[in-house]
Amino acid sequence: MLDITSADSIIEFAKQLKNQTLRQACGSEIEKHGYKGKGNFGQILEKFYFGYEPNSDAEPDFLEAGLELKTSPLKTLKNGEYRSKERLVLNIINYLEVHKEEFETSSFWKKNAHLLLVFYLHDRDLDLLDYLIKLVDGWQYPNEDLKIIKQDWELINQKIKDGKAHELSEGDTFYLGACTKGSTALKSFRDQPFNKEQAKQRAYSLKQGYVNHIIANIAQEETAVYGKIIERPEILDKVRSIEEIVILKFHPFYGKSAEQIEKELGLELNQNAKSYFANLTNAILGLQLGQKIEEFEKADIQVKTIRLKENDLPKEDISFPTFEYQELVETDWEDSDFKNILESKFFFVFYQFEGENLILRKVKFWNMPYSDIVEAKNVWQEMVKTVASGEIVKEVTEKGVRKTYFPKKTENRISHVRPHARNAADTYELPVADKLTGLTEYTKHCFWLNASYVKDEIYLK
Known part of the structure; x- marks a missing residue:
């Protein structure tokens, strides 16, 4: 029996959706759902499975249980593992109100502290009523993630207070992004409190990499390939940010050659291997070779090793993934892969040639300015x-x-x-x-x- 005042009861009821479609789970009356638009999978689920009218209230969907329902599409990798198809969009950022809030009592935290996540396999050839639901579970943020999410929320808030809501970018933050929401038309622009220039409507969102981390947790996939930079979350209380922690790890090696760094770390790497610099970066960060950097993966950080000539010019331009011509012309700018990449957070590791040697000059977190x-x-x-x-x-x-x-x-x-x-x-x-x-x-x-x-x-x- 469903008890809508109990998060556990709701989650258990939701888990019965696993390996079913909406059509199978909700019965024949679902045919007349009448919902239009991108978010209607979730709306149909709310109305026909949980039995309440969809709304866009500031409160969580299951108010008495403090639980917010979110649905999100999956794609399957060749090895059968699931990955997120997109970021997970949470609530709209109200520029005119959010600057008055503190994180712990914010509208964001009230609504999103405890999520009920329903992941379904997206298939463009099927009616959405026939999408197969694969993963269902509740999600609360682990302590070390929550510290970073709070820092992200505060950074977004500070930008709004500084009159720069129009300059917000997903590359500003680590796990919690501020993604554009709504069409590119003028109607998706909003007033902001400390600047006359209107800002694009944005919503809080969990980055795609972070959603993949949640999926791996729910699916109980092996995570041994990941290594953590921050083993003890309490370090984030003492140091300002994860960026500072990472940069401090590289400082002792500035001015040293790649070979010297290798020796100091007791490594013997193949300098001709494609993974040479990635391995060196891992070793400096205290991770094992070949491990993925958990915090970088969750934050969708693009790591780029740059080799500079003696005149400070990079030896090569930086390439991004190839685009499909068909997709290029069918996708608008807001949803384009290129804009997504430009709005990413990057981590640059700069080495410079001195004769034959490559000297580590500096590392830098960077995201492209709005202009x-x-x-x-x-x-x-x-x-x-x-x-x-x-x-x-x-x-x-x-x-x-x-x-x-x-x-x-x-x-x-x-x-x-x-x-x-x-x-x-x-x-x-x-x-x-x-x-x-x-x-x-x-x-x-x-x-x-x-x-x-x-x-x-x-x-x-």
């Missing part, structure tokens, strides 16, 4: 326009080299587009055939961060 994201958006827009119009190849030289209209390094201070493929035959389909050559697929490309931008705006700042 630079706006500037980089031009490259994405230009790319979408070029692919959608089918005007890709400008000319084919006598040697058969194809020159494209894709954005070049000289055209944007921050980013450009160029190939990132095994060879010219490593391709993705085009949504529109190229007008000059008639090609229906084209060599894989990706967005790159310009080496000069990395030097001027990240390394030297």
Whole structure:
């Protein structure tokens, strides 16, 4: 019997959903659900399984039990493990009120301290009533995570107090993000209290990496491949932030060569291996070789090792994952992979050539300033326009080299587009055939961060 005043009772009732679809769990009247929009899986579940009308109250869904219901899609990896398809969006940030709050009594904490999570397998070929529910459980934040989430919440709040709600970015924080919510239309802009400039509507969200951590916990997957930087959560009370803890671990090695660092740490690494610098980073952080850094994985931190020439310019531009042309033109900017990457938090490890030796210069946590994201958006827009119009190849030289209209390094201070493929035959389909050559697929490309931008705006700042 369901007792809606008891979190345990509700969670046990919810667990009966495992390996069922909404259609199976809720009976025939579900056919007339009538819900539209992205969030309707959760709304249908609320109404037809738990028997209450969906709402957007500031209180938790199950008020007497202090439990908030959240549903989220899964994808399956080749090895059969589950991963989150997206971040987990929590409640909308009310810019006009949140600056008056303290974390422990905040609307965020009242609503999200105890979550009931229902994860389902997303399948674009199925009606959502036939999505299979795979994982169900309650979630409360472990102490070490809660300390970081509180710091994240306070950082978001401070930015609002500083009149910078319009500059909020998911890269500002570790586990708790401030993601854009609502369409890109003007209606999704909101007033903020300490600046006349309107800010995009945003919601608190748990980053995709953190949601993967929850999934692994619920599915009881082996987590031995993870190593922790912070073994004792109480250290976060004494030191200002996780960033400071990490940077302090690298300080003793500044000015030393990679070989010297290896010797001091008692290692013998293969310097030609692709994983050489990742292993060195792990060793400095006190992790075993090959382990993933738990805090970085939860925070979706992009670790980049940069080798600088003697003039401080990186030896190479920084590449991002390849994009599919079809997906590029079908996705709007707010949901684009490129914007997601630019809004990430990065951890840069800078080594510099001195003759043959690579010397560790510094490490830095960084996320792209709001104004630079706006500037980089031009490259994405230009790319979408070029692919959608089918005007890709400008000319084919006598040697058969194809020159494209894709954005070049000289055209944007921050980013450009160029190939990132095994060879010219490593391709993705085009949504529109190229007008000059008639090609229906084209060599894989990706967005790159310009080496000069990395030097001027990240390394030297």
